[in-house]
Amino acid sequence: MKLIPNFIHRRIAHRPNLIKIVENIGWLFFDKILRMGVGLFVGVWIARYLGPEQFGLLNFATAFVGLFSAISVLGLQSIVVRNLVRDPQCRDETLGTAAVLQFVGGLLAYGFIIAAIFWMRADDQLSKTLVAILGATMLFKASDVAMYWFESQVQSKYTVWVQNGVFLIFTGINVALIMNNAPLIAFAWVMTAQALIVALSLLIVLGLRGPGLRLLQARMSRAKSLLADSWPLFLSSIAVMIYMKIDQIMLGQMIGDEAVGIYSAAVRISEVWYFVPMSIVASVFPAILEAKKRSEEQYYRQLQQLYDLMVWLAIAIAIPLTFLATPIVTLLFGSAYEQAGTVLSIHIWAAVFVFLGVASGKWFLAENRQILSLQRTALGAVVNIAVNSALIPLYGVRGAAWATVISYATAALLADLVQLETRKMFLMKMQTLNILKVICRIQQ
Template sequence: MELEPLILSRRIGQRPNLVKIVDNICWLFFDKALRMGVGLFVGVWIARYLGPEQFGLLSFATAFIGLFGAIAALGLQGIVVRDIVRNPDSARETLGTAAVLQLFRGLVAYLFILVAIAYLRPDDPLARTIVAILALMMLLKASDIAEFWFESQVQSKYTVWVRNGVFLVFAAIQVGLILQQAPLIAFVWAMLAEVVLVALILLIVMGWRGPALRRLRVSVERGVTLLRDSWPLILSAIAVTVYMKIDQLMLGQMIGDEAVGIYSATVRISEVWYFIPIAIVASVFPAILEAKKRSETQYYARLQSLYDLMVIISVSVAVPMTFLATPMIGLLFGVPYIDAGPISGIHIWGGVFVSMGLARGKWLLAENLQYMGYWYVAFGMVTNVIGNYLLIPHFGITGAASMTVISQAMAALLAPAFFKRTRFSSVMLARSLNIANSILRLRQTFNSNSGI
């Protein structure tokens, strides 16, 4: 089953690699669009039902666990996908070793989470309970190898089927909880149950369409190689998570859970479209790797096309949302969340730099320069933490949103320019900010035989 539109299929039908990429992107779009539509509807209903304070506590717990998720993930996704594409014969060993590494790190992350929340919220048993339950997701990180496999094969449709099937079931369960006026803790258990079921089914499907679990192999030597290649990505992922989530945690600790609830409404609106750059970058990455084998000229042309596309899409979203955010928040979340509207109009511009960072991250991976990404993100992280510490006491939620955008711009454009080996990537990304030229280059690329 192919999802690309018929008119587009006819246009690119003679380019099989592009057809495969577009079909994969369409599946990822379908996945995220469905989750965006249903998830936004159910998420907004939950937010209205719980109110800013309880919704803020749930958001605080989710953000807190997210800080440790990078430890459990090990930064392995891009590394595993890259290695499977480069050496398909070693796929079983790569997947098996990655699973063991993620299982061990998930356990370590879970223990760290329990200790940290006990320190931060010693007098809040509800917060500690919620975090302890949701943190069990860390123990399921080993199942991510199924997603890595399907991404390496450009077959994300299987991941889409599983995630959306389970998602729809639990969306209905959450609606039922609202109608039954269930307590907050019931929604927490439902969130955990959804992740557990997705993990189990994905592993089963991988065994059906790819390497079976019993045939996976574990190698100490392979584990050392994976850790050596991924440690910069681990540090980078931790830094990314900190500067993406620290605003919610600092708001919760410095102002209160209600502020987190209002800010979370902002984030839901301004980040709801992030599936678009994520899907495009994930689907195009294998083609970029193949281009690198053939021609440096074609390789960098494809990279520039990807950068151009990221900027065009993100600016096209940010401009209208700057003006529509307030009425949209009022319509969806209601009067208690109306203060989130102007904040979302600021926060939405961070998406431009997030998209840039996603695209450049793949270039770093292709060049085996992933360790450089840590320095960029660390720069953004430090900027965000210091900025939040200075601005939140005076400007509250507005200060947090502003510092998120500033820190993302620092990490995407300014930090790489300080290093000789990656300065050119900043030049390419800055070139994409000229929207008119980006559109022209993309049009020329699409009409040629050298495009993505």
Template sequence: MKLPAIKGFDEEAFYKYLKNTGWLMFGKILSLIVGLAIARYLGPASFGDLSFAVALVGITGAIGALGLDTFIIREIINEPSKKDEILGTSLWMRLATNALLIPVTLIIYLTYHHLSAQPGTTLTLYVALLACTSLFQSFNIIDAYFQSQVKSKYVVHVQNICLVISSIIKIGILILKLPLLYIVLALFFDALILAIGLMIIYQRKGGNITKWTFSKQRAISLLKKSFPLILSAVMVSIYMKIDAIMLKTVGSVAVGIYSAAAKISEAWYFIPVAIVTSVFPALINARKTDMQRYQKRLMNLYDLLVYISLPVALFISVFANQLIHLIYADKYEGAGIMLSIHIWSGLFVFLGSASSQYLLAEGYTKIAFYRTLTGAVINILLNVWLIPKYAGTGASVATLIACFVSCFYILLIPKTRKQGIMMLKSLFLVSLFQKIVKR
């Protein structure tokens, strides 16, 4: 599969780092199909409960990742002889943090349950089970290792195998018409088999987990570097997931309808993550050797992400109602308008993913934190105002505005303003028009 020819686009460099995207897309599309089938099967109330639990665990789980993934990649690239120390230290840091977060997550939920006076004895069990999956996700550091070696295809293959197994199990649950608890158990099983799969592929490709070591000095160093990203990741999770939690005060049905729309809207978010993750090593290398080429690659990246996200947003916003009825039949009335608004958030999520890598490459981790903090605060404040009046539609508007503000926050900072202007040029297709005129 070859990338489309775009004048001025550094095809050779991008093709080298994007050749595995097809396999990743297969996995994500399969996951999306199964996820939509689950939403249709459960209906708004039960799907709302599941979405609430997943959102809550997602926010606390962002802490457990410790913002280490990109730093692991950079550390291994810079010190390949220390990979066992880097991986071992990162794993133990994550395991310890995630173990502590399980009771913390339950305390947060029980406090929220008490304050909101929402019934949820069974929901407590769902939250507990899903919170435990973060322990298994600690082994995602193996993914970061393979990214540093530009060998992500091995991880993608493992993910797809696990996904196929998981999908078969979930489809069986739907066919047998089992209750929500079994779907939660299936999600627990997903995380477990993926952790096992990552360990197996690491061992088979010449690694040896038994050689991993823990270094207190390395741990302190990693924490100092990643601390702003930990806070940033939590802020990202908050402004992407807080809607479902705050909507719970309106009721599980409201959460379910909104989440059904958001699931379709956010189905494309793996694309910028895959692209940006793939090209990050190329950006780092270009920055070391050729700043002009580095800036050109960033501009090409912004353009590419807009070329992908803009047509999708236009199409889905026009046909939102038809898509909701096609996918969910008549179970999620009112989700169409939410989808037509929420889908535009993706445009800013795409650009934000790319500019995040720029901020990391330049060492502007504090700016990354402040912009996501700004987005999170705006989203929460808008939700407080809009959800009581407009429920899920208000939450969609809040998310869109928060994503826009978070994306272009860098325009407010003099030393990052140039990148913000580059993103605006991509957003308004200036580069495309310039290329057309030159022809």
């Protein structure tokens, strides 16, 4: 399946590495656009079927599990990809060790999830059951090493095939649940089953198209090396999950599950765009690492171009959604979710800082400055909790949306100004707002 149009292919035919990057981005976009379109349609149908309160409870449980997901991954993704690019001779040891570490991390995460929900909602049996079912997905995280391998090889088409095939099958199952008036808990079981099938399929594809599974091996020395590099990213990921998920959890605890349902409807539309920076950055990161080996000037020029692209893509998405938020929400979710329109018009501006944060996160990895990354994300998490605590009692779901924008801006932009080592990054990010300079850089 050829995803690069012929007129683009002709222009870059003399640059095989660029063709590989563009094709990889194409596969990732195909993956996310398909799932965005179909998933949004089915997600809206589920939201209408369940209503704000039950939909809110399902999203509360999902967010609660997500809050602990960083424990299962241990900050290894970027470290493993980096090591596979830098040291391909040790691929079997790197992948095998990472798989074992993430399996252990998944067990720890599941234990924390169960303990936490029994403490927070001791008298709510349905919440405890939903979280216990969804939390089981943490046990399948070892299979993520397949995605790391194909990302390092700029061959994401294989993971796209797996994830989309399973996704379409389970989309049909979700539709069948709706048509048969299934209870809320059935949707949780389907989500967990989908994660299990994806995990098994990824491992099969890794064995067929990547290193053979029998060749993978785990070593204590490699585990120590990976964890020594990843622990700041691990703590940083915990902070990221806090300021990405804590708003829904705090809304559920402070106001109620219906508020979570309203807020989640807006967030579903707002966050659906986050695949854009993740797909682009995942594809260009190996090339940026190669540029750093050749020339610092070329390295920072490519980073600046990436920042320019990220900011203006986000602005192009945010402006129309700001004005069309309420009609879009009402059209999709129905009048019961009308309040989500105002939330969406605020929350969508967090995308500017999310896009920037995804791009600049690779700088910390390339420079081996994970501690700095940890500091800025920890600051964002603290700001998010503090602002949510102040604004939710006053403004409800709108307060949670403002808290998200403020905390994302703090982590992705303002923290760079505070830290001396990252002040250059702050200036580079501010340059993206000068549209004339951006145009000049594109023409160079």
